């Protein structure tokens with residue numbers, strides 16, 4: 001089957017994540033190593049619609065394994081959600097003679113990939129699509145881990161450690177908002193790692209008195225005079241949380257929204273290594289003739305799953321981690 005795959009495309013789509021470049025490099029180098037040409041599609045799915053591409057050679061991906069962002073650029077592409085948009089993309093694939101596409105991104109990227117696969121099947125054209133999970137949110141149901149999560153966690157931890165220094169000196173309360181879209185993975189991992197006073201996540205219904213006020217009170221009774229409240233963006237605005245803390249117990253919190261800084265920076269070892277293995281596996285799967293798959297990690301191993309089944313999978317945040325956080329928070333008891 002592998003001799004039927006002559007040329008593949010690779011793209012990055014949706015919010016960027018540190019390690020995307022390492023994944024692109026792995027795809028290109030693996031393809032070339034197997035005698036397959038590789039075309040970079042720029043700006044995600046919109047690059048397929050607009051025929052925005054660049055041939056990639058081995059040297060095109062030199063010195064990018066250590067770089068955040070994505071050399072292929074990325075975009076969110078509403079046009080790709082329409083049949084007409086996807087029809088243009090399919091026409092580009094035909095024109096370029098692509099036998100397969102590796103799409104590196106998150107949930108929206110994969111939903112687009114699934115719709116593309118369905119439309120390709122209807123058209124009778126042969127084109128296989130394989131997804132590689134890369135998002136700082138770690139919110140892809142079929143994969144324990146998504147590229148970028150570790151780097152983003154470390155970036156947030158570094159920032160919060162710095163905030164803690166000044167909060168400690170001034171004996172203040174800090175409210176920090178972290179990304180994560182609708183999920184609390186980033187907030188909870190970061191909250192445990194910085195020893196937060198409280199962490200607010202969308203997976204747990206908020207009881208302000210129990211989850212915020214009482215945590216601050218217990219920390220104060222335990223002798224602490226500065227407090228760190230980590231808020232997942234999916235819960236709401238950190239500014240509102242700060243105001244409410246002020247109104248209810250009279251503290252004067254400082255609010256920090258970490259924002260897009262969490263998406264940048266050199267990928268960590270975990271992200272480089274995972275991205276390299278996932279990119280390698282994506283090409284291997286394409287060359288095996290298995291189309292429409294999503295790559296993921298299950299118990300540390302790289303696996304591939306049927307795209308439709310993979311997208312129906314749901315990953316729950318283990319609430320045991322919340323218990324760990326609570327057990328380790330300073331309290332007056």
Ligand code: F6P
Nearest residue numbers: 015106135136137179180181263
């Ligand atoms: O999905 C990654 C992510 O950074 C989310 O955590 C966040 O909600 C969103 O993207 C921000 O998107 P944008 O870059 O469009 O502001």
